[in-house]
Amino acid sequence: MNHGITEAFLDKIYKLTKQFFALPTEEKQKCARETGSIQGYGNDMILSDDQVLDWIDRLFLTTYPEDKRQLKFWPQVPTGFSDTLHEYTMRQRVLIEKFFKAMARSLELEENCFLKMYGENAIMNARFNFFPPCPRPDKVIGIKPHADGSAVTLLLPDKDVEGLQFLKDGKWYKAPIVPDTILINLGDQMEIMSNGIYKSPVHRVVTNREKERISLAMFCVPGPDKEVQPADGLVSEARPRLYKTVTKYAELHYKYYQQGRRTIEAALI
Numbered sequence: 163m164n165h166g167i168t169e170a171f172l173d174k175i176y177k178l179t180k181q182f183f184a185l186p187t188e189e190k191q192k193c194a195r196e197t198g199s200i201q202g203y204g205n206d207m208i209l210s211d212d213q214v215l216d217w218i219d220r221l222f223l224t225t226y227p228e229d230k231r232q233l234k235f236w237p238q239v240p241t242g243f244s245d246t247l248h249e250y251t252m253r254q255r256v257l258i259e260k261f262f263k264a265m266a267r268s269l270e271l272e273e274n275c276f277l278k279m280y281g282e283n284a285i286m287n288a289r290f291n292f293f294p295p296c297p298r299p300d301k302v303i304g305i306k307p308h309a310d311g312s313a314v315t316l317l318l319p320d321k322d323v324e325g326l327q328f329l330k331d332g333k334w335y336k337a338p339i340v341p342d343t344i345l346i347n348l349g350d351q352m353e354i355m356s357n358g359i360y361k362s363p364v365h366r367v368v369t370n371r372e373k374e375r376i377s378l379a380m381f382c383v384p385g386p387d388k389e390v391q392p393a394d395g396l397v398s399e400a401r402p403r404l405y406k407t408v409t410k411y412a413e414l415h416y417k418y419y420q421q422g423r424r425t426i427e428a429a430l431i
C-alpha cells in the first residue's frame with residue numbers, strides 16, 4: 163500500500179527491533195514487564211494453569227496518546243529506539259486516518275463515520291515480537307490462532323523469514339514476504355463497525371527450526387470511552403444488526419485470546 167512511510171524509515175525501525183532483541187538478557191530485562199502489567203518486555207502473562215504458551219518474546223509499549231506512555235519500559239539501547247518509535251507512531255496516525263476514511267467511502271458511508279467511533283483519544287499499542295528458532299515446530303506455535311482485538315493492526319513482518327499464516331475455509335495459507343510493506347490487518351472492532359461486511363481474519367505464527375523471526379504489530383484501538391457498534395448506514399431490514407455495542411473490547415480480548423477463544427463471539431447478538 164502507498165502509505166507515505168519510506169522504505170528507509172521502515173528499514174530503520176526493523177533494524178532497531180532486531181538490535182533490541184539481540185541485546186543480552188540483562189539489558190532487555192531493564193524494560194521488563196511487572197507482574198500484572200501488560201506493558202514492558204517479557205512473555206505471556208499467565209492467567210490459568212492450562213494456558214498454552216506462545217513461543218515468543220515480546221516488548222509491548224503503548225505509544226499513543228502520549229500521556230499513556232510508560233517510558234520506564236522504553237529501551238534506552240539501541241540508541242534512537244524511542245525517537246524512532248515516536249516518529250513511527252505519528253506517521254502511522256496519518257495513515258490510519260486516511261485508511262478509515264477510505265474504508266467508510268468504500269461502503270458509501272459518510273467518510274468520518276468510522277473515525278468518530280475510533281475517537282480522538284484512540285490508543286496505539288506497539289508489540290515487538292521475537293520468535294527464537296524452535297526445536298519442535300511440529301508441536302509448538304509462535305502465536306496461537308487468533309483474530310486481533312484492535313480496529314486495525316499495522317503489521318511489519320520479518321523481511322526474510324516466513325511464519326505468518328491466515329485461515330480461510332478451514333485451511334492455513336502463508337502470508338508471502340513483501341519487503342518494505344506494512345500489512346494492514348483488520349481487527350474485530352472493524353468487523354463490528356462494518357456490521358460484518360469486513361471480517362477480521364484468524365491468523366497464527368508458526369515456528370521454524372533454523373531461523374529467528376521478528377515482527378512489529380501496531381494495534382490501533384478505539385478510545386476507552388468509545389462505544390463501538392455497527393454503523394447506522396450498514397444496518398437495514400435486509401442486513402440486520404449482527405453485533406452488540408462494545409466498550410473496552412481490547413481488555414476482554416486479552417482474556418479470550420489466552421484461552422484460545424474468539425472474542426467476537428461475545429459481541430454477537
Ligand SMILES: O=C(O)CCC(=O)C(=O)O
Binds near residue numbers: 310319320326379
Ligand atoms: O508476527 C506476525 O507476523 C504476526 C503477529 C500477530 O499476529 C500479532 O502480534 O497479533
Ligand SMILES: [Fe+2]
Binds near residue numbers: 308
Ligand atoms: Fe495478530
